[in-house]
Amino acid sequence: MIMSGYSQKHLATLIANDVVLAYACDCDSSNALNSTVRGIVVGKLVEALFRVLPTSNGAFLATVCNSTLADTLGGMDTGGPRVEMVDPGDGSVWPAP
Secondary structure (H helix, E strand, C coil): CCCCCCCHHHHHHHHHHHHHHHHHHCCCCHHHCCHHHHHHHHHHHHHHHHHHCCCCCHHHHHHHHHHHHHHHHHHHCCCCCCEEEECCCCCCEEECC
């Protein structure tokens, strides 16, 4: 469940930022995520995550993140790393290999 001290909004924002950071760190996708696009993607991820929190299912959170990335980036999607797992306790994100 959600780690003590984290609100759902805070946890959603933490996860969203971690997902975008992992995506942007990929060499091929870094050019696609300028600050405007990055802000849009983070916002969409926060909205999507906030709708499903609280949950203890990290695989489900990863699926929500991956779906939101695909929906938000659409044709701009450069095939950056996807999320393999999210720790719903502390918001840690593991990119897919």
